[in-house]
Amino acid sequence: xxxxxxxxxxxxxxxxxxxxxxxxxxxxxxxxxxxxxxxxxxxxxxxxxxxxxxxxxxxxxxxxxxxxxxxxxxxxxxxxxxxxxxxxxxxxxxxxxxxxxxxxxxxxxxxxxxxxxxxxxxxxxxxxxxxxxxxxxxxxxxxxx
Ligand SMILES: [Zn+2]
Numbered sequence: 001x002x003x004x005x006x007x008x009x010x011x012x013x014x015x016x017x018x019x020x021x022x023x024x025x026x027x028x029x030x031x032x033x034x035x036x037x038x039x040x041x042x043x044x045x046x047x048x049x050x051x052x053x054x055x056x057x058x059x060x061x062x063x064x065x066x067x068x069x070x071x072x073x074x075x076x077x078x079x080x081x082x083x084x085x086x087x088x089x090x091x092x093x094x095x096x097x098x099x100x101x102x103x104x105x106x107x108x109x110x111x112x113x114x115x116x117x118x119x120x121x122x123x124x125x126x127x128x129x130x131x132x133x134x135x136x137x138x139x140x141x142x143x144x145x
Contacts, residue, residue, distance in 0.1 A: 005041040008034070091117040 002010075012034050022028045084097040092115035102110050110119045 003041075004044050008037045008041050011037065087119070089114060089117070089119060091115050091119070 015030055015034060020027045020030050022031045083100055085100045085103065086095060087098055088095050089112040091112060094112070094114040096113050098110060098113075102108050111117070112119050
């Protein structure tokens, strides 16, 4: 696609080909129009490059903000909203949702709603597990050792 500047150059070439000079009234008008078109092309190029810089800057801010949102709202928002914790049952390996209140009491027996087997979890270990899930699996081995 031709840029505005290339199109203006093309029109200027046409005007030169027709030997339009500013020694006639019409020629003065056409030459003036070409000069204004040059100015417009300059202005658009300047706007275009500052727009690109702004785009990059906004993208960078957007990425940073997404990181902050993950950090601030990440797993907590999910847990607080529905009050349930997502767990893969060690017995049937089904993903089940357990009321997070169950984990408040260490002695409470947690039963898988799918296979009805008891699930034994240490609450602290469980919290770590979910923190790790948020950031990637590679950390979980280090922490669980
Ligand atoms: Zn189960």
